[in-house]
Amino acid sequence: MEQRRVGRTGLHVSLLGLGTMSWGLDTDAQDAGEQLRDFCEAGGTFVDTAASYSSGASEEIIGTLLGAVVGRDEVVLCTKGGIRATPSGRVVDASRGGLIGSLDASLKRLGTDHVDLYLVQAPDPHTPLEETVSAMRHIVTSGRARYVGLSNHTAWQTGFAAAMLPAHGDAELAAVEVEHSLLERAIERDVVPAVEALGTGLVAWSALGRGVLTGKYRRSLPADSRGASRHLAGFVEPYLDDRASSIVDAVCTAAHGLGRAPLEVALAWVLERPYVACALVGARTPAQLREALSALDLDLPHAVATALDDVSSLDSEASPGT
Structure with a gap:
């Protein structure tokens, strides 16, 4: 699998990243282990998790697999902090104490003394950004993370x-992680020009449009899908509208003509964006991950790529935000 440089840093990651949001929730430890093994055997290195995924269970599973399935030095490990659970629900907390405390807990669950990339998961309207940046700088200088970045920020x-970040210490903004797919192209207006100008790497999450670009929702709502689950139905629902349907139809038409699966076409479109360092795929099952890995050898014909660009253009109705 191709390894791409993350912005102007010395960090290199696999073109496809392994998302683990469902680990500990819809994906048990056995299936997670099989996914990790298949992913690494295919040349994958970038493993993405977060303290908030399954209330820490995703990180705990990864911690049990490092050393047992793959070596710690065989993966580029990324986790995120800044969202914590409270008795009244989840809240954003990107304060200095919130971020450092969250990362220390993540490191314990992961069974490692550092992560390769640490991301602030969401903007915190109650904490000055200067304080958040100061915490990010300390996280690097204290050795808890090799690189830091932002997720879902403007x-x-x-x-x-x-x-x-570099104003008062040896740290830099290595990466941003944002949603990007044929169903979510709004970042092309401002975030993409920003990262290109800054030399920051871009990691695209939900490269398959929250699973909708697989085509599984074209005719019905499968009972075993995320869209039908109690905890993720609201995550998928924004992409079950008429605009998304027209894009999915175009993807399926292209896939039929190329003799490939719709998810391969949709994923290939993201992987061919020159500003994307890595595209994340969060598979629920090992079989779904293997399908995604099969997209790595697909080069979209120019006419197909252009048609997909047109049908999903930013001139169409705005899609859900991150």
Whole structure:
């Protein structure tokens, strides 16, 4: 699998990343282990998790698999913090104490003394961005993470952090992680120009449009799908509208003509974006991951790529935000 450089840093990651949001919830430890083994055998290195995934269970499963399935030095490990559980529900907390405390707990669950990339998972309207950036700088200088970045932040927040991080220490904004697919192209307006100008790497999450671009929702709502689950139905629902349907139809038409699966076409479109360092796929089962890995050898014909660009263009109705 191709390894791409993350922005201007010395960090390199696999073109396809392994998302683990469902681990500990819809994916048990056995299936997770099989996914990790298949992913690494295919040349994959980038494993993405978060403290908030399954209330820490995703990180715990990864911790049991490192050393047992693959060596710690065989993966580029990324986790995220800044969202914590409270008695009244989950809240965003990107304060200094919130981020450092969250990362320390993540490291314990992961069974390692550092992660390769640590991301602030969401903007915190109650904490000055200067404080968040100060915490990110400390996380690097203390050795808890090799690199830091932002997830789901705006272009101006990205620019601010990129300017502030190196001001008082040896740290830089290595990466941003944002949703990007044929169903979510809004980042092309501002985030993509920002990261290209700043030399920051971009990791695309939900590259398959929250699973909708697989075509599984074209005719019905499968009972075993995320869209039918109690905890993820709201995550999928925004992409079950008429605009998304027309894009999915175009993907399926292209896939039929190429003799490939719709998810391969949709994923290939993201992987061919020159500004994407890595595209994440969060498979629920090992079989789903193997299908995604099969997309790595697909080069979209120019006419197909252009048609998909047109049908999903930003001139169409705005899609859900991140």
